Amino acid sequence: MFNVTLSFMFVFCDNTLLSVQFVTSVVSCCPAELKQETNGKKVTLKGFNVKLQDTILFPEGGGQPDDHGLIGDVPVLRVTRQGPEAVHFVCTPLEVGQEVPVKVNWERRFDHMQQHSGQHLITALAETMFGYKTTSWELGRQRSTIELDTPSMKACQLQELEEAVNVKIRDCVPVNVQLLSIDDPAVEKVSRGLPGDHAGPIRIIDIIGVDANMCCGTHVSNLSHLQVIKLLGTEKGKKNKTNLIFLAGNRVLKYAEKSYSTERSLVSLLKTGPDEHVEAVDKLQKSVKTLQKTNLSLIRDMAVLIAQNFKNNPLKSNFFSLHKKEGDNEFMNIIANELNTEETLVFLTVGEEKGPGLFLLAGPTEPVSKMGPRVLQLLQGKGAGKNGRFQGKANSLAQRGDVEAFLRQEFNNFTTEEE
Known part of the structure; x- marks a missing residue:
C-alpha cells in the first residue's frame, strides 16, 4: 500500500x-x-x-x-x-x-472512480441475481466491459440488472474502505489471491449490504456519486463467456449528448424524424445497391465499347493506353480480353490521376515480363505477372506519362528486333 x-x-x-x-x-x-x-x-x-x-x-x-x-x-x-x-x-x-x-x-480520477465502483456493483448483483461470476473486466477510454462466466445473457436479464443497480444508486448506499492485516481471519472471505510482491495491509472495498471485495483501485464513497449506470448490451466473449458493456456516471451524460448531436445531424441529412431514421437509411442502402449494380453494368459496357472502338480504328497502332478515374480490375480485364494482346501492348490504369490506383499491363509474354518490374518501380506499386499479364496496385500514378513513354520505346524496340 x-x-x-x-x-x-x-x-x-x-x-x-x-x-x-x-x-x-x-x-x-x-x-x-x-x-x-x-x-x-x-x-x-x-x-x-x-x-x-x-x-x-x-x-x-x-x-x-x-x-x-x-x-x-x-x-x-x-x-x-x-x-x-x-x-x-x-x-x-x-x-x-x-x-x-x-x-x-481530477476529471480523469473521478471518471475512473465511477467506472470502477460501477463495475463492483454490477459484478455483485449479476452474481447475486443470476449466479454469473465476473472473470475479468476492462476500464476502456469510452466504455467499460465486464467478462461474465456465462455463454449468453437474455435481454430481460439485462434490463432487470440495469434496474437493480440503479435502485442501489438511488438508495445512496455508502461505500467504505477497510484496511485489514494479512493475518486477519476476515481476509479469507474476500481474498481472491494476492500479487507476489504485495506488501502492507489488505484493502477492502465494502459496498454496504451489497458486496465486500479486496481492491487496490479508487472508488466513490457513496453509490449516489455514480449518478446512473447504463448497460449498453452484450457481446460474445471468449471460451463461452459474455462481455457486458456499460457506462457509469458522467460517461452516460456524454453518451446522451453525443447521441443527441448525431440524431440532430441525421434529421438534417435524412429529412425525417428520429423514429424514421432506420427506415430512411434502409431505403438509402437499397437505392445505393441498385445504383451500384447499374453503374457496374455501364462500366462493363463501356469497357467493351472502348476495346471495339480501338479495334475498328484503321489507324490503330500496336500500343493501347488508357486511364479512367472510375473503374476497377474487372473494367481493365474486360478491355484486355477484348483486344488481341498477342500483338498489342495494353497499359491501363484506374484511380486518381496523381494518387493511388490500379494498373494492368498486357501483351506478348516476353516484353511484359521484362517491362513489368520497371512499371512497378515508376508507379511505386506492388504486383505480379504471368502469361502476358502484369497487374497490381499503384501508390502513385503521378509518373504515368513516364511509364507510357517507357513502354512505347521498349515495345518498339522489341517489335523491331522481331522483324
Whole structure:
C-alpha cells in the first residue's frame, strides 16, 4: 500500500471539486523510457522515473488505468507500481530531496472512480441475481466491459440488472474502505489471491449490504456519486463467456449528448424524424445497391465499347493506353480480353490521376515480363505477372506519362528486333 501524507489541499470552483493536491518530496529520479501510442503510431519517449515519499497518483492496477497529474509544473504521463512503491514517468528531471506539490487530474480520477465502483456493483448483483461470476473486466477510454462466466445473457436479464443497480444508486448506499492485516481471519472471505510482491495491509472495498471485495483501485464513497449506470448490451466473449458493456456516471451524460448531436445531424441529412431514421437509411442502402449494380453494368459496357472502338480504328497502332478515374480490375480485364494482346501492348490504369490506383499491363509474354518490374518501380506499386499479364496496385500514378513513354520505346524496340 502507499503512505499518503495528510497535508491535502482541495480546490473548488462553484462547489465543484477541480483538483486534489498535496506536498511531498522527491526520493529518486532516474533516466527511463516510455513506450506509448500516439495517433496510431508507437513511439518511445525519453524521460525519467520518479519516486516520491508519498503520492496521491494511483498506479495502474486492478483493471484500472493510472492517474495523470502534475509534480510541480511537470506533467506525469504514466504511473506504475513496483512492489509497495509508485513510479511516476516524467519528461523533465526533478531534484532529489526537493519538496514538490503533487496534483491529480481530477476529471480523469473521478471518471475512473465511477467506472470502477460501477463495475463492483454490477459484478455483485449479476452474481447475486443470476449466479454469473465476473472473470475479468476492462476500464476502456469510452466504455467499460465486464467478462461474465456465462455463454449468453437474455435481454430481460439485462434490463432487470440495469434496474437493480440503479435502485442501489438511488438508495445512496455508502461505500467504505477497510484496511485489514494479512493475518486477519476476515481476509479469507474476500481474498481472491494476492500479487507476489504485495506488501502492507489488505484493502477492502465494502459496498454496504451489497458486496465486500479486496481492491487496490479508487472508488466513490457513496453509490449516489455514480449518478446512473447504463448497460449498453452484450457481446460474445471468449471460451463461452459474455462481455457486458456499460457506462457509469458522467460517461452516460456524454453518451446522451453525443447521441443527441448525431440524431440532430441525421434529421438534417435524412429529412425525417428520429423514429424514421432506420427506415430512411434502409431505403438509402437499397437505392445505393441498385445504383451500384447499374453503374457496374455501364462500366462493363463501356469497357467493351472502348476495346471495339480501338479495334475498328484503321489507324490503330500496336500500343493501347488508357486511364479512367472510375473503374476497377474487372473494367481493365474486360478491355484486355477484348483486344488481341498477342500483338498489342495494353497499359491501363484506374484511380486518381496523381494518387493511388490500379494498373494492368498486357501483351506478348516476353516484353511484359521484362517491362513489368520497371512499371512497378515508376508507379511505386506492388504486383505480379504471368502469361502476358502484369497487374497490381499503384501508390502513385503521378509518373504515368513516364511509364507510357517507357513502354512505347521498349515495345518498339522489341517489335523491331522481331522483324
